Amino acid sequence: MCNTTNLRPIIVALMASGVMLSSALALADGVTASTVSVGHAAVDVGQVNAAAQGSSYLGSSEAQSLTQKHRFNSGQSVKVLDKHELAAAGPVGGSAQALSYAPGVSVSSYGYTGSTKTSISVNGIKQGWGGFSGGQIDNGSLSVTFDGVPMVNPSTGLWESPQVPQNGILQGIGITYGPGNPVDRWYNNIGGQIDFVPLQPTNKAGASIKMSYGSYDTKNIVFNVRTGSIDGWSTILAGGSGSGNSYRQTPDGFANPSYNYAWFLKTRKTFSNGDFSLGAYLAKGSGYRPVSIPLSPIAGVTMDGTANSPLYSQATSGYYSSLPENVWFKRDGNTTWLVYSKLNLALDSMVGLHNTLWYRNGHRLHFHYNNYGLSNPKNLYEYNNPHTDVYGDKLWFSVALPYNDVNVGGFFLNSRYNSRNAFYNTNPPYYGSASVPNAHYRSDYFDQTDLAAFIQDRISPMKNLHITPGVRFINYQTRYTPAAQSDFAAAYALYPQNNQGTLPTASNSFTKVEPSVDFNWQPMKWLAVFASYAQAYKEPQVGGGGGLYQNTPPLYSLEKSADYNAGIKIHFRDAAYLHNFFLLASFYHLHYTNQYIPFYDANGNYLGDANGDSIYQGVNMALEDDPIYNLHVFANLNFEKATFAHYVTGGVSYDGLPVSNVPSSTFNIGTAYSYYLSGVLLEPRVWYQYTGAQSMFNNNTTAPSLQKMPGYGTVNLGFDSTIPTRGSIPGLKDVKLSVDVLNLANNHYNEFQYITAGGLLGGNSAGQVLALPGAPLTVYGSIAVDF
Numbered sequence: 001m002c003n004t005t006n007l008r009p010i011i012v013a014l015m016a017s018g019v020m021l022s023s024a025l026a027l028a029d030g031v032t033a034s035t036v037s038v039g040h041a042a043v044d045v046g047q048v049n050a051a052a053q054g055s056s057y058l059g060s061s062e063a064q065s066l067t068q069k070h071r072f073n074s075g076q077s078v079k080v081l082d083k084h085e086l087a088a089a090g091p092v093g094g095s096a097q098a099l100s101y102a103p104g105v106s107v108s109s110y111g112y113t114g115s116t117k118t119s120i121s122v123n124g125i126k127q128g129w130g131g132f133s134g135g136q137i138d139n140g141s142l143s144v145t146f147d148g149v150p151m152v153n154p155s156t157g158l159w160e161s162p163q164v165p166q167n168g169i170l171q172g173i174g175i176t177y178g179p180g181n182p183v184d185r186w187y188n189n190i191g192g193q194i195d196f197v198p199l200q201p202t203n204k205a206g207a208s209i210k211m212s213y214g215s216y217d218t219k220n221i222v223f224n225v226r227t228g229s230i231d232g233w234s235t236i237l238a239g240g241s242g243s244g245n246s247y248r249q250t251p252d253g254f255a256n257p258s259y260n261y262a263w264f265l266k267t268r269k270t271f272s273n274g275d276f277s278l279g280a281y282l283a284k285g286s287g288y289r290p291v292s293i294p295l296s297p298i299a300g301v302t303m304d305g306t307a308n309s310p311l312y313s314q315a316t317s318g319y320y321s322s323l324p325e326n327v328w329f330k331r332d333g334n335t336t337w338l339v340y341s342k343l344n345l346a347l348d349s350m351v352g353l354h355n356t357l358w359y360r361n362g363h364r365l366h367f368h369y370n371n372y373g374l375s376n377p378k379n380l381y382e383y384n385n386p387h388t389d390v391y392g393d394k395l396w397f398s399v400a401l402p403y404n405d406v407n408v409g410g411f412f413l414n415s416r417y418n419s420r421n422a423f424y425n426t427n428p429p430y431y432g433s434a435s436v437p438n439a440h441y442r443s444d445y446f447d448q449t450d451l452a453a454f455i456q457d458r459i460s461p462m463k464n465l466h467i468t469p470g471v472r473f474i475n476y477q478t479r480y481t482p483a484a485q486s487d488f489a490a491a492y493a494l495y496p497q498n499n500q501g502t503l504p505t506a507s508n509s510f511t512k513v514e515p516s517v518d519f520n521w522q523p524m525k526w527l528a529v530f531a532s533y534a535q536a537y538k539e540p541q542v543g544g545g546g547g548l549y550q551n552t553p554p555l556y557s558l559e560k561s562a563d564y565n566a567g568i569k570i571h572f573r574d575a576a577y578l579h580n581f582f583l584l585a586s587f588y589h590l591h592y593t594n595q596y597i598p599f600y601d602a603n604g605n606y607l608g609d610a611n612g613d614s615i616y617q618g619v620n621m622a623l624e625d626d627p628i629y630n631l632h633v634f635a636n637l638n639f640e641k642a643t644f645a646h647y648v649t650g651g652v653s654y655d656g657l658p659v660s661n662v663p664s665s666t667f668n669i670g671t672a673y674s675y676y677l678s679g680v681l682l683e684p685r686v687w688y689q690y691t692g693a694q695s696m697f698n699n700n701t702t703a704p705s706l707q708k709m710p711g712y713g714t715v716n717l718g719f720d721s722t723i724p725t726r727g728s729i730p731g732l733k734d735v736k737l738s739v740d741v742l743n744l745a746n747n748h749y750n751e752f753q754y755i756t757a758g759g760l761l762g763g764n765s766a767g768q769v770l771a772l773p774g775a776p777l778t779v780y781g782s783i784a785v786d787f
Helices: 004-025 045-052 068-073 083-088 095-099 489-494
Strands: 035-038 041-044 077-081 105-109 118-122 125-127 143-146 170-177 192-198 206-214 218-226 233-244 258-271 274-288 328-346 351-370 381-384 387-400 404-418 421-424 444-462 465-482 506-524 527-538 559-575 578-600 606-628 631-649 665-673 675-677 680-691 694-698 703-709 712-724 734-742 750-755 769-773 778-786
Touching (some): 077 578, 083 095, 083 170, 095 105, 095 118, 631 703
Antiparallel strands (some): 035 041, 077 170, 170 192, 206 218, 274 328, 328 351, 351 387, 381 421, 387 404, 404 444, 444 465, 527 559, 606 631, 734 778
């Protein structure tokens, strides 16, 4: 057990050393003695209340980090997805669909809404699980936060996109490429961090609601209600819910439905020298996952797995076909709930105190039925319901000295992850159940304690030059306890050989140092040259059907990244044809070492693992502008090369092969034009999105391959009309009608392809390519009302 008392001596000592370092450097940075860094930003003490109460949703440091000014002054490579790029995801798209509009980000899924799981790749480093096999070589290596609070399972490293299914409750999304600064880093920032920033309490009261309906009986509603400031208190309640069917078609008419919901409540109290807030978030996304489909017909691979059934492939049964429900289905759901508090307090004119306390519960449920081949197998059903509980506290001080801005502090967290899973058949002669499985099962506990202490100092030898060295000291502890013998006592008495956790209790502890530095030089008011370097570590993923601790001895090192980013930023607030103009262009090089890569079959059995050492390098560019005040444009571009310097599995080396599922390029561009016609505000929108070719993973060899999946692109249209009510209905401001058309050309493309080992569909499928097709033409209509 750990608490903040254990960290305070370290924090105090580090703060003292930081103050001495700052005084010794004696470098002027232009920060006056009347400012204090509250929430990572220098804020005049007398202005804290006003800043937190602003009606522009900028009442938190996370929201302030979305601004162009903040990004321009940062020494990090940061992209922000604003309302225009969030809208490009469509009215029923979730967090993953929105993220795909950032440079260097690609997504792969079996669905098209926020309900279903998605694999997300940022500069080639992955997070999430899209419900398919192969290629998740560096999975769980991106940090994810909601309103600044970590959401990732510390044991598995995983976060799933259905945990943020409703974009309508978001103000924006920030993506930091690379580990980032120590004050912002959590416990798995190997490749970067995704920050979901929800709507914030505001000074003025108001409300809005939006309802959408479209293709495949898709429905969505999202709303927010804001109380405005009442005696220094301001509260927001936001939420949404959606449902729909899959575009994958089954011969029995099963729609593979999905649904999601999200609720967010936050209240903030501001006072003369700071603010205090309480937040709560609950979200769930659940959907049926259609089976991967062969590109071409394969002997023995039919619609029900028997010889007399039609062949199952995109070329024979249809591009969007799927297996019938009575043969195969999988309901895949993810739930999270989060409660937290934040305190920002100016202790005096120089020192600010900040504290974040949180608790998060995550739960996953996979209910799987597999009677492919109509053989009524022993493992007919899978009931996989792992969960995790995490609580922690982050405490740090910001010290605004005449020559430096110092942040010093640390965090601790404790988590418990239970990997519970059961395979069974309820029919004779098995008579199994989810509680007494007759096939494979597991129920093991992973207790994680993560400790970190950090210090960083923003030094300015000149007004236009900022250098930020920093260091983190981390201690990551893992304790493993096998529990299937007690949690599945009846099954263990009958089938002890089916327990997937075969090793005894074990533990590990690692202590590491993570150095970092960045700089931002502004030779002109509108131009910044920046660069950063950082090292980061994380625990390898655990859980699944074996692997580390469960049936592989836990002899490993922490996974490590060393990341370089360098580039330029151009920012114009109000120049000719450059209104709110922001350009980011950067080069990156990330070296990912000590990679642990486990493999599992379709029945959750551990097959083995590989050791990897990969290099990711490329260029990101992002542009946003209002060339004229009623025209907005955005564009994002990435070119990347990702290769294995070292990859060994089964004693075979695959050094030099490309990292699987990393597109060679991504590109998107869009525009929105607003104009009035007879008092009605009209806004047509058009945007294009492209994902380049990417190498596939070969499950047959459990290794990367040179075989490529082709690139694909979609053209999309939108049209909004805002009708002012002119006070005809008390309290009603305006009504907005919208139409969105995604994949206008109805392009047939696959979001994901891999080479199967043959275990999923049998027949002669080993070595053949299976795919997940992307969404065809979809059309949605929406109505939104503002109060």
